[in-house]
Amino acid sequence: MWYRVRLGTGLNPNWLFCTSLCLMLMMYPGPMYYNGVYHMFYQYNPSGPLFAEHMYWAHSVSHDLINWTPLDLAIAPTEPFDIISCWSGSATIFPGNKPVILYTGIESENRQVQNLIEHP
Numbered sequence: 001m002w003y004r005v006r007l008g009t010g011l012n013p014n015w016l017f018c019t020s021l022c023l024m025l026m027m028y029p030g031p032m033y034y035n036g037v038y039h040m041f042y043q044y045n046p047s048g049p050l051f052a053e054h055m056y057w058a059h060s061v062s063h064d065l066i067n068w069t070p071l072d073l074a075i076a077p078t079e080p081f082d083i084i085s086c087w088s089g090s091a092t093i094f095p096g097n098k099p100v101i102l103y104t105g106i107e108s109e110n111r112q113v114q115n116l117i118e119h120p
Contacts, residue, residue, distance in 0.1 A: 032091040034099050038062045041074050041091050041101065055085045057103070074101070081105045081113050089115075 039079045044058035045051065057075035060068040075086045082105025089103025101117040 032093070032099065034093060035097075036063075039091065039099075040068065043086075043088065044073070046073075053085060055087060057086055057101075061081055075103065075117065077105070079105070079113055079115075081107050084110060085110050088110070096116075 032041070038061065040060045042060075043051075043059050044056045045054075046056060047054075054075050054077050056077065059071045059074035061071060062068045075082070077083055079085050082103075082118070084106035087104040087106065089101060091099065091101045094100050100117045103115055103117070105113050105115045107113050
C-alpha cells in the first residue's frame with residue numbers, strides 16, 4: 001500500500017526535458033530502479049492519447065529495460081489535493097531504501113499543490 005499526503009502549495013518553476021518518447025507517453029516523470037526492478041511512472045490519460053484535464057500516472061516495470069509489463073495505475077485524481085489532475089513529478093529512493101513519489105496535484109480550487117506518496 002502507498003500513502004499520499006499533501007506537501008504544500010505553490011507553482012513549480014522548473015522545466016522538464018522531453019524527448020519524442022516522452023511525447024508519446026505524455027511525460028515520464030518517474031523512472032526508478034528499486035529492488036532489482038526498473039519502474040517507469042508516466043502521465044496517462046485513460047480516455048485517449050492526448051493530454052486532458054484529468055491526468056493519471058501509469059506504472060510499468062521491467063527486468064531488462066526492453067520488455068515492459070504495465071501494472072495498475074499508480075496515481076489517480078481521487079484525493080482532495082489532486083482531485084482535478086495528477087501532473088508531473090518524480091520518483092526516488094529515500095534513505096532506508098524507501099521509495100517515494102513527489103508530484104504536483106491540482107486541487108478543487110484549481111491550485112497546484114505538491115504531494116508525496118510513500119511506500120511503507
